[in-house]
Amino acid sequence: MPVQTVRTGVALNYEVSGDGDPLLLVMGTSGSILLWGELLPRLAERYRVIAFDNRGLGGSERGEGPITAASMAEDASALLEALDVPRAHAMGWSLGSAVVQELAMAHPRQVASAVLYATWGRCDGFQRSMLSALRLPYAVRDMEAALAVAGLAFSPELLDRPDLPQLLEPMLPAFPQTEAQMAVTVEQWDADLALDTLDRLGGIEAPTLVVVGEQDLLTPPRQAKAVADAIPKATYELVTGPGSSHCLHIERPDDVVRIVTGFLDEQVVT
Numbered sequence: 001m002p003v004q005t006v007r008t009g010v011a012l013n014y015e016v017s018g019d020g021d022p023l024l025l026v027m028g029t030s031g032s033i034l035l036w037g038e039l040l041p042r043l044a045e046r047y048r049v050i051a052f053d054n055r056g057l058g059g060s061e062r063g064e065g066p067i068t069a070a071s072m073a074e075d076a077s078a079l080l081e082a083l084d085v086p087r088a089h090a091m092g093w094s095l096g097s098a099v100v101q102e103l104a105m106a107h108p109r110q111v112a113s114a115v116l117y118a119t120w121g122r123c124d125g126f127q128r129s130m131l132s133a134l135r136l137p138y139a140v141r142d143m144e145a146a147l148a149v150a151g152l153a154f155s156p157e158l159l160d161r162p163d164l165p166q167l168l169e170p171m172l173p174a175f176p177q178t179e180a181q182m183a184v185t186v187e188q189w190d191a192d193l194a195l196d197t198l199d200r201l202g203g204i205e206a207p208t209l210v211v212v213g214e215q216d217l218l219t220p221p222r223q224a225k226a227v228a229d230a231i232p233k234a235t236y237e238l239v240t241g242p243g244s245s246h247c248l249h250i251e252r253p254d255d256v257v258r259i260v261t262g263f264l265d266e267q268v269v270t
Contacts, residue, residue: 010063012079014052018044021112021269022085025051026076026103028094028118029188030138030146032058034174039249042257047264050088052079054096056184057176067187069095069195073102080110087269091115091260093249094219095188098195101227104204105197113207113267115260118216118246120223121198121230128193130218135189138182146182147175155215155245171250201230208234209263211256213244235263 005011015033023043025036032053033040043049055075056062065071076099080088090111092100097119104111120127130152137146151159161167176182208231212224221238228236237259243251 005059009078010055010061010075012052012055012061012075013059014050014079014083015040016083017041017049017051018047020047021264022080022088023047023049023264024076024080024085024088024090025049026072026090026092026096026099027051027054027057028092028096029134029192030057030175030185032174034058035171037171037250038253039256042253043260046261047089050079050083050085052076054099054188056187057181058174062180062184067184068191069098069197070102070106072099072191073106076100076103077107077110086110087112089113089115089264089267089269091117092119093117094119094246095192097219098192098197101197101201101204104206104208105200108205111206112269113209113264114204115209115211115263116224116227117211117256117260118219118224118248119210119212119227120195120219121201121227122196123193124223127218127220127223131189131192134218135186135193138176138185138189141179141182143176143182147172150175152217153246155243155251157242158245158251198226198230201227202232204231204234207263207267209237209260210234211237211239211248211259213246213248213252214238214240215244216246216248218246
């Protein structure tokens, strides 16, 4: 289905693909739907995948009020209501995983299961430094520098490929395209830095999968493991080896599809 717009307090661009149990995908910082890459159509082979642009990015309106993981979770909840989807699996990447955390705690009846991909519950010193470095180019409106520093989200193996520019070129439209979208991305980085859910995660009732790559510098495995340890009966999956970066779904899509579908196929949307 082509991208459509629904008003949920703000007008959100969304796309629905495939059939089966509903699966909501929540994008990470600075990205729009396109940044899911081949993961989206591959998941749509088994599920009714609902992907959307977070407020202020892609084709979605900014609206009023602060941007936090909790406020973005309210957008996600409103989108499910607007689409008449009472209950869905929810998968979030990076900032999207923080949104799914908040969604699962604030609206447990809407979340049949949660997949927290590249997640954390509270920044430590290293992560705060890493995210602050990624934030700075957006704060000074230097998109060239923002794209250069985005290499931190990829693996050493990918960054050393001679065809890297050709590989990344199709993804460029997924990043902020205007100064207003860069300003929203700064707000998203601030939401990342302010996240503090770790002491509340025991309240998540939904079956939960935590997935992270060994080479992830932005949301390191120790941070993801802390989230998994805090959620009752959560499953923790560490992907190791070359390409196990923050952008695991781009570099190792086969592994992400296998892990996520293996988990979701054991869950029931009722």
